[in-house]
Amino acid sequence: MTAAKLYRALLGLLPRGVPPEERDEIAAAFAALYGAAGTAGRRLRVLLVSFGALPGVVVLEWTDHLSAGRGRARRKGDGMYGVWSAVRHGVRSLARRPAFTWSVVLLLGVGVGAVTAIFSVVDHVVLRPLPYPAAERLVKIEEGSHSGPTFERLAGMRAFESLAGIYTDDANLTGGTEPIRVREAQVTREFFPLFGARPAVGRLLVASDSETGGGVVLSHGAWVRLFGRDPGVVGRTVRIDGIPRVVVGVVDASFVPPEGIQGGADFWRAVDWDEEMFRSDAYSVLAVAARLAPGVTVAQAQAEADAVAARRAEEVPEQFRLDDGTPAPLPVTPLLDATVGGVRSGLGVVFGAVALLLLVACVNVAHLFLARGVERAREMSVRRALGAGAGVIARQIAIESLMVGLAGAVVGACLAAAGIGAFRAFGPRSLPRMEAISMDPRVLAFAVAVGLATSLLFGLLPALRLAVRGGENPLQPAARGSTPTRRAHALRHALVVAEVALSLVLAAHAGWLIRAFAELNAVDLGFRTENVWTLPLTLAEIETPDEWNRRIQGIRESLAAVPGVRAASFGLTMPLEFVGGNHCCWRTSPDFPGDEVERRVALHPVDADYFDLFQLLVVAGRTWTRAEVRAQAGSGTGSAAGVAAVVSEPLAVNVFGSSADALGQPMTIAGTSYTIVGVVADNRHYGPDQDHGPAAYIPASTIPYVPMRAHMAVLTDGPQAGLPRALAEAVWRVEPDLPVPVVQSMDAWATAATASARFISGLFGAFATIALLLVSGGLAGTLLYTVRVRRRELGIRLAVGATATRIERSVLSRGLGLALAGATLGSAGAWLSGRILDSFIADIDARDAGTFILSVLVLLFVALLSSWLPARSAARTDPMETLRVE
Amino acid sequence: MNSSIPLAPRDLLVMSALADGPLHGYGIIKAVEEECGPLLDPGNLYRVLRRMRRDGWVEDAPAAEGGGEGEQNRRRYRLTPRGRAVLRAEVERLEGVLSRVRPALAGRRGRTP
Numbered sequence: 001m002t003a004a005k006l007y008r009a010l011l012g013l014l015p016r017g018v019p020p021e022e023r024d025e026i027a028a029a030f031a032a033l034y035g036a037a038g039t040a041g042r043r044l045r046v047l048l049v050s051f052g053a054l055p056g057v058v059v060l061e062w063t064d065h066l067s068a069g070r071g072r073a074r075r076k077g078d079g080m081y082g083v084w085s086a087v088r089h090g091v092r093s094l095a096r097r098p099a100f101t102w103s104v105v106l107l108l109g110v111g112v113g114a115v116t117a118i119f120s121v122v123d124h125v126v127l128r129p130l131p132y133p134a135a136e137r138l139v140k141i142e143e144g145s146h147s148g149p150t151f152e153r154l155a156g157m158r159a160f161e162s163l164a165g166i167y168t169d170d171a172n173l174t175g176g177t178e179p180i181r182v183r184e185a186q187v188t189r190e191f192f193p194l195f196g197a198r199p200a201v202g203r204l205l206v207a208s209d210s211e212t213g214g215g216v217v218l219s220h221g222a223w224v225r226l227f228g229r230d231p232g233v234v235g236r237t238v239r240i241d242g243i244p245r246v247v248v249g250v251v252d253a254s255f256v257p258p259e260g261i262q263g264g265a266d267f268w269r270a271v272d273w274d275e276e277m278f279r280s281d282a283y284s285v286l287a288v289a290a291r292l293a294p295g296v297t298v299a300q301a302q303a304e305a306d307a308v309a310a311r312r313a314e315e316v317p318e319q320f321r322l323d324d325g326t327p328a329p330l331p332v333t334p335l336l337d338a339t340v341g342g343v344r345s346g347l348g349v350v351f352g353a354v355a356l357l358l359l360v361a362c363v364n365v366a367h368l369f370l371a372r373g374v375e376r377a378r379e380m381s382v383r384r385a386l387g388a389g390a391g392v393i394a395r396q397i398a399i400e401s402l403m404v405g406l407a408g409a410v411v412g413a414c415l416a417a418a419g420i421g422a423f424r425a426f427g428p429r430s431l432p433r434m435e436a437i438s439m440d441p442r443v444l445a446f447a448v449a450v451g452l453a454t455s456l457l458f459g460l461l462p463a464l465r466l467a468v469r470g471g472e473n474p475l476q477p478a479a480r481g482s483t484p485t486r487r488a489h490a491l492r493h494a495l496v497v498a499e500v501a502l503s504l505v506l507a508a509h510a511g512w513l514i515r516a517f518a519e520l521n522a523v524d525l526g527f528r529t530e531n532v533w534t535l536p537l538t539l540a541e542i543e544t545p546d547e548w549n550r551r552i553q554g555i556r557e558s559l560a561a562v563p564g565v566r567a568a569s570f571g572l573t574m575p576l577e578f579v580g581g582n583h584c585c586w587r588t589s590p591d592f593p594g595d596e597v598e599r600r601v602a603l604h605p606v607d608a609d610y611f612d613l614f615q616l617l618v619v620a621g622r623t624w625t626r627a628e629v630r631a632q633a634g635s636g637t638g639s640a641a642g643v644a645a646v647v648s649e650p651l652a653v654n655v656f657g658s659s660a661d662a663l664g665q666p667m668t669i670a671g672t673s674y675t676i677v678g679v680v681a682d683n684r685h686y687g688p689d690q691d692h693g694p695a696a697y698i699p700a701s702t703i704p705y706v707p708m709r710a711h712m713a714v715l716t717d718g719p720q721a722g723l724p725r726a727l728a729e730a731v732w733r734v735e736p737d738l739p740v741p742v743v744q745s746m747d748a749w750a751t752a753a754t755a756s757a758r759f760i761s762g763l764f765g766a767f768a769t770i771a772l773l774l775v776s777g778g779l780a781g782t783l784l785y786t787v788r789v790r791r792r793e794l795g796i797r798l799a800v801g802a803t804a805t806r807i808e809r810s811v812l813s814r815g816l817g818l819a820l821a822g823a824t825l826g827s828a829g830a831w832l833s834g835r836i837l838d839s840f841i842a843d844i845d846a847r848d849a850g851t852f853i854l855s856v857l858v859l860l861f862v863a864l865l866s867s868w869l870p871a872r873s874a875a876r877t878d879p880m881e882t883l884r885v886e
Numbered sequence: 887m888n889s890s891i892p893l894a895p896r897d898l899l900v901m902s903a904l905a906d907g908p909l910h911g912y913g914i915i916k917a918v919e920e921e922c923g924p925l926l927d928p929g930n931l932y933r934v935l936r937r938m939r940r941d942g943w944v945e946d947a948p949a950a951e952g953g954g955e956g957e958q959n960r961r962r963y964r965l966t967p968r969g970r971a972v973l974r975a976e977v978e979r980l981e982g983v984l985s986r987v988r989p990a991l992a993g994r995r996g997r998t999p
Contacts, residue, residue: 007928011929018932018936021961022932022936025910025911025932025960025961026911026928026929026931026932027928028911028912028960029910029911029912029915029928029931029932030928032912033912033915033916033928036912036916045925046925049925049926049927050927050928050929052927053927053929053930054927054929056930057927057929057930057933060933061933
């Protein structure tokens with residue numbers, strides 16, 4: 001007798017107010033009823049009736065239970081019109097219309113969820129103060145890094161309470177099983193106090209650390225990752241870039257390194273002021289942040305900084321006087337702006353899109369409530385006739401609206417939590433403060449407020465109409481069909497038009513973004529990416545360029561010897577290593593004899609095989625060989641023939657008029673003479689969306705200093721299991737202490753280069769799809785409703801000879817008419833808001849007409865499809881049936 | 887008491903079934919179905935019974951002597967005098983309604999202008 005057991009188990013859902021004995025009674029009654037049922041049909045009926053009624057009973061018992069807990073203090077006898085009785089009535093009334101209830105809950109859920117998720121992101125990334133003491137007074141001294149002497153000049157300013165400088169760089173940590181690449185930061189004494197950092201273990205940096213140059217502080221992350229949270233790490237000696245340093249402490253986990261000035265670091269140590277790098281105005285190395293003194297405004301600080309900049313330009317004109325004679329500026333910017341300024345507009349656009357989506361969802365909810373309002377007009381009239389005041393009816397509707405709104409908000413909060421998770425997983429990596437994103441009560445309150453306000457507003461509209469019109473006699477025949485007024489029709493039509501317009505704005509933006517993404521993907525990068533793998537390396541502890549050259553060639557040869565590797569080469573940077581507008585690293589102005597124009601040129605020191613490996617297209621001349629460069633370098637730079645070099649086509653055309661004319665021409669870079677032996681076609685070194693600009697390639701062996709970094713590239717025969725490990729081990733065979741932080745395929749670099757475009761176009765695509773679905777539902781719902789209330793008219797028209805086709809066409813054209821009106825409005829909106837998008841996506845015509853027309857056509861097609869069903873239903877009206885009803 | 891009239895249909899069915907004497911839950915369901923047609927579900931039935939007991943319309947009846955197998959322990963309900971009065975008032979009201987409506991339905995009488 002499993003049915004009885006199941007029934008008894010389900011009774012467990014009842015509140016405690018129903019005592020166990022009584023549950024047994026209920027279960028026994030069911031068991032007897034079921035047991036006495038003789039036939040299968042009878043059993044089925046018993047099952048359907050008993051189980052079907054259970055959900056309602058459970059809900060009602062719970063509302064009783066809750067109101068009993070609350071109602072004890074209340075007077076007896078007002079239960080009839082009490083709030084809880086209204087809630088119970090509401091539950092019944094909503095349960096009777098599951099389609100309506102679920103539609104509203106889901107629509108609100110989607111709208112509220114999307115807005116809440118994006119609001120959380122915007123809030124965490126852009127709006128919140130930085131997690132530092134007196135964060136509103138923190139500023140950054142802009143325009144890159146500053147020299148050590150400039151730091152001293154700024155430190156004298158009265159506007160600043162305290163000032164900190166930080167310099168971070170890659171370093172190699174050795175001594176473990178494998179060498180590890182780490183970030184090491186050198187900070188001035190005020191750094192940790194400025195950002196309110198506390199130690200988790202040991203101590204932070206003190207004044208004496210800069211004198212001895214010994215102690216380092218570990219980041220919490222590095223402590224966990226590299227030392228397994230071992231508290232005994234304090235006092236231990238680590239080797240960073242070959243120099244032994246004593247760990248003096250670990251920063252607390254709550255400390256968030258200030259992203260706005262220089263990202264995080266694994267090790268912090270005090271700036272060594274004896275180092276040449278920090279003593280000369282020639283090196284701009286320190287990022288500088290400061291806290292304004294209490295009461296000092298940014299403008300006042302700026303005025304003082306301007307005076308410092310002017311004095312500095314007097315003292316060291318060759319460094320700090322610009323070409324037009326004005327002093328190099330020292331702009332003072334709030335640290336929050338410096339941290340998030342770049343993404344503000346982008347997130348603003350996304351937030352705008354989500355707000356549009358919420359609006360579309362709200363319009364649909366309004367449709368549903370209006371339709372239901374008309375349906376319920378008769379019920380309300382009856383209740384009024386029975387003596388219920390307008391206030392009581394309004395309260396009943398308000399309570400039902402609030403219940404639906406609350407349910408929608410709960411669904412929305414769940415969707416938002418899921419959305420935030422998705423955003424963290426798939427969102428652009430470059431977003432600052434991404435780690436901090438989570439849902440919080442404030443945002444939840446926002447979601448609930450939006451859901452409640454929407455449903456309350458549109459739920460009460462019909463009630464207000466009713467209150468204004470007053471009660472009709474419910475028994476009058478005219479009220480039976482509850483024919484809506486012309487005004488009600490106009491309102492519904494206006495809603496559809498608004499919905500279409502809003503969706504067009506979304507669809508157009510989605511179209512533009514998807515097109516931009518497609519164009520980005522279709523861009524010919526100008527170099528090979530398939531089967532190419534890269535390894536960024538940081539060679540440390542090298543004294544001379546010759547030594548660097550010898551060792552980097554050793555690594556190259558070791559890599560080339562790995563089975564399956566066809567070729568290996570290197571450059572200081574790789575294509576696509578710096579995307580999104582970061583034009584690293586070396587830009588210079590080569591001298592061309594007889595050419596007075598100052599040109600900024602991207603300079604790429606590379607190895608001889610680089611051109612072959614990446615298949616750069618040689619449009620004139622040739623590339624150099626290793627032997628040739630060695631011979632030329634050996635003969636000294638003073639010789640008439642310079643070292644072989646290659647320039648890009650844009651540079652050759654700019655300077656010499658054509659690629660062919662550039663061949664054999666001399667060029668001087670940083671004191672070294674080069675001869676142009678070849679010209680290669682332009683390529684997208686800095687990403688598909690960035691202009692490479694004029695570029696020159698010089699042999700890496702001719703750099704007059706020891707480079708900090710190099711990037712190896714290998715060309716393989718094809719996909720191969722265990723390749724990254726094999727490549728790393730090949731490096732360690734010749735350089736056992738050199739970290740290989742990552743082995744990544746060029747295809748992965750290429751995917752990463754378009755990741756944010758993919759993300760945002762996907763996001764907008766999803767929004768636009770949802771909006772189109774909502775429009776389709778709204779349009780179809782409105783037309784179906786119109787057809788239903790006009791059934792009598794249609795029946796008469798059919799009876800007096802109108803053809804079905806004609807009726808069908810009239811409904812279709814009504815739907816299309818609404819869509820066209822919406823599209824016209826939406827076009828204006830899309831075009832205006834497209835301007836924001838224009839400024840947001842560089843290099844691409846964000847408002848191209850072709851894509852826009854396509855969006856309009858898609859929208860009209862959707863409108864046509866959603867009008868078709870109502871049109872068919874209208875054409876199939878049976879005149880006899882509709883007339884008989886009257 | 888007047889505020890409880892007219893009775894909800896389910897209340898009327900349950901009280902009518904109890905008018906003949908004490909019954910347990912299943913007995914009420916059976917009586918209602920046999921005499922009036924609709925099949926009550928146990929969940930709603932006990933909800934109604936609990937409310938009526940709280941309002942003083944029904945009360946627990948002493949356990950039946952003998953009775954069928956497994957039915958000795960079942961709780962039985964009967965109408966209180968107050969419940970009986972409510973039912974009587976409702977039946978009288980219904981009779982008034984019926985006496986008016988029947989001729990109208992038969993088409994014999996119209997409302998006089």
